[in-house]
Amino acid sequence: xxxxxxxxxxxxLIGSLAALAAxxxxxxxxxxxxxxxxxxxxxxxxAHPGAxxxxxxxxxxxxxLVVGQLHRALPGRRPHTPADVIAxxxxxxGRLPIREGALSALSGLVSLGAGASVxxxxxxxxxxxxxxSLGARLLRLGRSDDNITIACGVAAAIATAFNAPLAxxxxxxxxxxxxxxxxxxxxxxxxxxxxxxxxxxxxxxGALFHVADTVLxxxxxxxxxxxxxxxxxxxxxxxxxxxxxxxxxAERLPLPPSLRPALAGALLGVTALWVPDILGMGxxxxxxxxxxxxFGGLELLVVLVLKLAATALCLGMGFxxxxxxxxxxxxxxxxALCGTLxxxxxxxxxxxxxxxxxxxxxxxAPVIGAPLTSLLIVFELTGNYALTTAAxxxxxxxxxxxxxxxxxxxxxxxxxKRGLDLSAGRSRALLQDARLHDLLSxxxxxxxxxxxxxxxVTRLSRSGHGEAHLVDAKGCYRSSVTLADLEAMxxxxxxGRPVKDCPSTPRPVLGxxxxxxxxxRHLQEVxxxxxxxxxxxxxxxxxxxxxxxxxxxxxxxxxDALRREEYGAG
Amino acid sequence: xxxxxxxxGATGLVSAMLLGLxxxxxxxxxxPLPAVAAPATLTVLSWGGAYxxxxxxxxxxxxxxxxxxxVNVARYNGGLAALRRAVAEENxxxxxxxMTRSEAMAACAEGLLEPLSPSLVAPAPDGTPPDEDFLPGxxxxxxxxxxVFATVVAYRRDAFPGxxxxxxxxxxxxxxxxxxxxxxxxxxxxxxxxxxAYGVPREELYxxxxxxxxxxxxxxxxxxxxxxxxxxxxxxxxxxxxxxxxVMASGYNGRFFDAxxxxxLPIEILWDGQVQEHETWVIPRHAPNPEAARRFVRFAxxxxxxxxxxxxxxxxxxxxxxxxxxxxxxxxGLDMRLHIPTHPLNAKRAITRDxxxxxxxxxxxxxYFRAALFDTPDEAxxxxxxxxxxxxxxxxxx
Numbered sequence: 001x002x003x004x005x006x007x008x009x010x011x012x013l014i015g016s017l018a019a020l021a022a023x024x025x026x027x028x029x030x031x032x033x034x035x036x037x038x039x040x041x042x043x044x045x046x047a048h049p050g051a052x053x054x055x056x057x058x059x060x061x062x063x064x065l066v067v068g069q070l071h072r073a074l075p076g077r078r079p080h081t082p083a084d085v086i087a088x089x090x091x092x093x094g095r096l097p098i099r100e101g102a103l104s105a106l107s108g109l110v111s112l113g114a115g116a117s118v119x120x121x122x123x124x125x126x127x128x129x130x131x132x133s134l135g136a137r138l139l140r141l142g143r144s145d146d147n148i149t150i151a152c153g154v155a156a157a158i159a160t161a162f163n164a165p166l167a168x169x170x171x172x173x174x175x176x177x178x179x180x181x182x183x184x185x186x187x188x189x190x191x192x193x194x195x196x197x198x199x200x201x202x203x204x205x206g207a208l209f210h211v212a213d214t215v216l217x218x219x220x221x222x223x224x225x226x227x228x229x230x231x232x233x234x235x236x237x238x239x240x241x242x243x244x245x246x247x248x249x250a251e252r253l254p255l256p257p258s259l260r261p262a263l264a265g266a267l268l269g270v271t272a273l274w275v276p277d278i279l280g281m282g283x284x285x286x287x288x289x290x291x292x293x294x295f296g297g298l299e300l301l302v303v304l305v306l307k308l309a310a311t312a313l314c315l316g317m318g319f320x321x322x323x324x325x326x327x328x329x330x331x332x333x334x335x336a337l338c339g340t341l342x343x344x345x346x347x348x349x350x351x352x353x354x355x356x357x358x359x360x361x362x363x364x365a366p367v368i369g370a371p372l373t374s375l376l377i378v379f380e381l382t383g384n385y386a387l388t389t390a391a392x393x394x395x396x397x398x399x400x401x402x403x404x405x406x407x408x409x410x411x412x413x414x415x416x417k418r419g420l421d422l423s424a425g426r427s428r429a430l431l432q433d434a435r436l437h438d439l440l441s442x443x444x445x446x447x448x449x450x451x452x453x454x455x456x457v458t459r460l461s462r463s464g465h466g467e468a469h470l471v472d473a474k475g476c477y478r479s480s481v482t483l484a485d486l487e488a489m490x491x492x493x494x495x496g497r498p499v500k501d502c503p504s505t506p507r508p509v510l511g512x513x514x515x516x517x518x519x520x521r522h523l524q525e526v527x528x529x530x531x532x533x534x535x536x537x538x539x540x541x542x543x544x545x546x547x548x549x550x551x552x553x554x555x556x557x558x559x560d561a562l563r564r565e566e567y568g569a570g
Numbered sequence: 571x572x573x574x575x576x577x578x579g580a581t582g583l584v585s586a587m588l589l590g591l592x593x594x595x596x597x598x599x600x601x602p603l604p605a606v607a608a609p610a611t612l613t614v615l616s617w618g619g620a621y622x623x624x625x626x627x628x629x630x631x632x633x634x635x636x637x638x639x640x641v642n643v644a645r646y647n648g649g650l651a652a653l654r655r656a657v658a659e660e661n662x663x664x665x666x667x668x669m670t671r672s673e674a675m676a677a678c679a680e681g682l683l684e685p686l687s688p689s690l691v692a693p694a695p696d697g698t699p700p701d702e703d704f705l706p707g708x709x710x711x712x713x714x715x716x717x718v719f720a721t722v723v724a725y726r727r728d729a730f731p732g733x734x735x736x737x738x739x740x741x742x743x744x745x746x747x748x749x750x751x752x753x754x755x756x757x758x759x760x761x762x763x764x765x766x767a768y769g770v771p772r773e774e775l776y777x778x779x780x781x782x783x784x785x786x787x788x789x790x791x792x793x794x795x796x797x798x799x800x801x802x803x804x805x806x807x808x809x810x811x812x813x814x815x816x817v818m819a820s821g822y823n824g825r826f827f828d829a830x831x832x833x834x835l836p837i838e839i840l841w842d843g844q845v846q847e848h849e850t851w852v853i854p855r856h857a858p859n860p861e862a863a864r865r866f867v868r869f870a871x872x873x874x875x876x877x878x879x880x881x882x883x884x885x886x887x888x889x890x891x892x893x894x895x896x897x898x899x900x901x902x903g904l905d906m907r908l909h910i911p912t913h914p915l916n917a918k919r920a921i922t923r924d925x926x927x928x929x930x931x932x933x934x935x936x937x938y939f940r941a942a943l944f945d946t947p948d949e950a951x952x953x954x955x956x957x958x959x960x961x962x963x964x965x966x967x968x
Contacts, residue, residue: 039777039780040777040778040780040781040784041776041777041780041927043780044779044780044781044927044930044931045780045926045927045930045931046930047930047931047934276781277783283777284774284777284778284780284781284783284784287770287774287778288778288781288783288784288787291768291769291770291787293787293790294768294783294787295783353769
């Protein structure tokens, strides 16, 4: 009980730290945007058109240079993102290093400050998670508690940045923890509330959308919203595919990785000379897209495509930053496009904002893999129930279609490419992540292949083992033989022959990096007491054996730990 | 809670008494020079008319009574040209100027003004420190906001039988509120209202107006108004309303107050979307009696004096403690709370004019505005040195 209450208090503490970090981050980005002539206000107040043109190209380019240098200090030479947080929690490896968290946040800050078309919530989530993990590490808590404190940091970051505590709590469960345990809920909720309190007192920001009148959509319009959801899934897919595609193309560029963001920045800046809407997070563009008549139909399409391309360029070429804010903008533009089309076909214009919000949710929910969070963000930011139900209609098709066609979220797709497949759930991912070398045993009988059968029988019988592994003079694994087979040979009068002549059924061998999951699958084909572990990289060197019982035990332990974490009440 | 208030009340009383002591005994010690040695005259540059008369009653006369320093008032019509000349010649005839904040910012940037520290002003009677009591943005490097006036929309009470405008969007809704409108021929206030009518929250106005898209959107809404009259002089809107030429007009709240109270015009002010501007005290460089001017600023910005000024003219005190104390009109006994821009009842959806933004963008936005609405960009840009848009200087109440 006390321990649990302590965890709640820790959650609140981490929440306040993460919230303060988020508040400073947001303020710093706004300041940088004003000073560096990225924000419309900063650009408008700068009276020298010639210098503005130069700055528009130069600022993102130099920002890219700085970001490229920053990333050289990071493992993997890339900024860490919410995907890394998900991986840490889902594999129970926990432990997000604070250095990576801080450097990634700095990279996000520079990217956003210099006007790259990236989001701010990704870096905030990662920073919050890193702070949470730091708290758990300082208090020497276990892995389950570490996961909870990570979720606390995430929830507080979202609760502060959006001023949406419910969305923060649900995001932490839906995207990061991916389970619902009372044990986790209370600390996460505490963190989100603290974030909310700090946000309302420090960041006094207007509602993201303001819906003046309580117009209600007509019944047939809900059918259109559902349809927008289906189409939005395709836009989300195009968005995710473009980011990954540019990433692949960037690998082939004859340009060192640290210079790639600068190239992207230069391209972005040149394009922004004609379409400044694509610079930065695009909050003004988002707002305009909710106003009927602010964009022409064709203009919406052009800005939509360019914003999508600009974001793919920036993220694919290595700028630091999130995927969420650009998705909000792209989705809202897409919804506005749908609204304009429907309006052109004779629909009413007074429900325009509903279309914009439906498009927004239809694109963002699949991208972050969080339909509930997206809905709650709409609800908490607008306080408008009618708008939320419309968004619900669009999410019905958006999330499943995108999940079927592309994957649960961009994070999941990225993790799958790095070898962590979360599509079959957490338990499998965990078993796939658990490595065999922890279970490796050296208590086994190894025989040189030249040893004669009768000596082998004697050695095996005395050692109490039922099978032996043949390892040659170089330490290479040859095969495994059972006591029964050797005994049969001796009975046949072949006791003087070397053991390598003994007939043995071909057996699978495991590598040291084989996962527990794979070993479990091999168990189905093998009868015996242990499987040999062989390092294929070192010419088949024999490393030891893994007993079937220890594989089964590892499996049960993992399942037990998961059950305790996911269903434990306190 | 009650105890806390009582305690605050007690400390307030103590500090008020202390303040009284300091004022009574300390002041001659602190500022002995002008009062004792040579009772120099304090020369104030102010806007004239009813505004100046109100200042005379509420500020100048009591100041002279308290300190013995006579106050001489010179007439000011806005603009910085005269000040620029006087500072360059190091022959400045004024000690204190009553200036709009936007001009004060420009003058300060040009180095025409003395820096003014927020520590100059007194705390509220209940002890609230000035930085909590004054409106946000009341203190800048060279200027201290003493009162707030607003550009508002007023409408004829008899124009829309059975309904009345409640939101600034109604200014643009000629279907529900038919009839001609009158607006000032400058971007200020008009652009803000046009965007508000699209449902943009007030916090985002200037960010959106900073884009070509936002400007076009606002201009489109203004262009959509039928029977629109443009006014330049501050007394035109109430005249147009009185003559029934228009049913809704923008204007300064002081002028509308005057028309309602002194001339019995059947109009009502729509406070939604009011655009607030700050009037500040500034001390010019090379002022002959800067110490007397500082002394006056401290005197005139006390809660008591601010609340008293609001009994003569409908200007919002810049201190919340004073806005809460606003009572009745000196002559008519009218409840002044209904006419004060900063009173909580009226300030719910007030916009504070972003002077910084206007200072940087006035000419470009003005040109764009005129080109879009008046079809005579050449004529207007010919007069760009002193464009008609420079009617920004409020001259709100002469």
